[in-house]
Amino acid sequence: MINVRIPPVLRPEAGGAREIEAQGANVRELLEDLQARLPELGDRVYNGSEIRPFVNVYVDGEDVRTRDGLDTPLRTGSTVILLPAMAGGC
């Protein structure tokens, strides 16, 4: 099982949950699992072939776009975080 953390802005699509469990050997399989079980959440994050542009997916704190993208492997106990893209700079 993989723990998936849901930010406040996406919680309505996850039935209000802060954290849910999902399955998959890599990020693609995990997002497909989310799409099958929580289609509204899955669709906000993944369009069926890639992660949507203004969403970031992190595995153990690292953005999968600077790892292997959808092929980034997952292990039991991995933590996945979904976040809207941000910038700062004051």
Next chain:
Amino acid sequence: MVASSLLDLIGDTPLVELRHLSPPGRTIYAKLEGQNPTGSIKDRVALAMVEAAQLEPGQELLEPTSGNTGISLALVAKLKGLKLTCVMPANATAERRALLELYGATIIESPAEQGTNGSVRLAQEIAQREPRYAMLFQYANEANPRAHYEGTGAEIARELERVDAFVAGLGTGGTLMGAGRRLRAAFPDVQVVAAEPMPGDLVMGLRSLDDGYVPPVLDVSQLDRKLLVSGEEAAAGARELLNREGIFAGVSAGAIVHIARRVAAELPEGAVVACVLADGGWKYLSAPFWHGEELDEGKLWW
């Protein structure tokens, strides 16, 4: 050292070894940007943007900012005899507003509930409607990464013989893009690592991009790694910098140090990591985390 203008004292900040926070066998060097004249790295960006701006006579500067960039621009504008107007959310803290006004900036308020994105929108509307304003807009201004290519990055390349990883904060992307490119030219195998703060009240100055805005300055494909830091990790990092190294730095510096230690520990023995501490701790004195108190649950996501 005698300078003829405070503007000549921008940049050339010192690098200091973090002897107590570096993992065994690795060395982390921190660049102390809090030692710039207004106390932050944004002095570099403000000076570069104003000097690159082609202003018509009588034109005034306009920028959406309630933070370090505004204070830096206010100093540069004052010393160059220019007027500056900052657009900021109506609920920006009194200290930030007061500091900008003391430096001589004019303030225009944008609706509090629209946050920083509202300030950007309002500033863009004003700049379009009133030609007397020139908006510098650090998120899209090429002088921003250039200041870090020619300054921050070049200074690190000059001082260090080896850099295996470079860690800086992800804000506008200016530091990572500019200094990252300069360091890659000097050290082809360097990893350019972005530390990305978790959104929340604790890490001030973040703007939400869920309406689809990505800074044009930022090209994520130029980053080798992008690592998330929670507010708690950033606060712990700031406390450790103070307690173990004596460095009083801001919250984003705490985030940077957290990531620099993680990256250094993952690199082979002998590795050198350079990181950028963007500002001093002064503007965060009233924040609750210096003594290690539990953070307010309402400000954390999990």
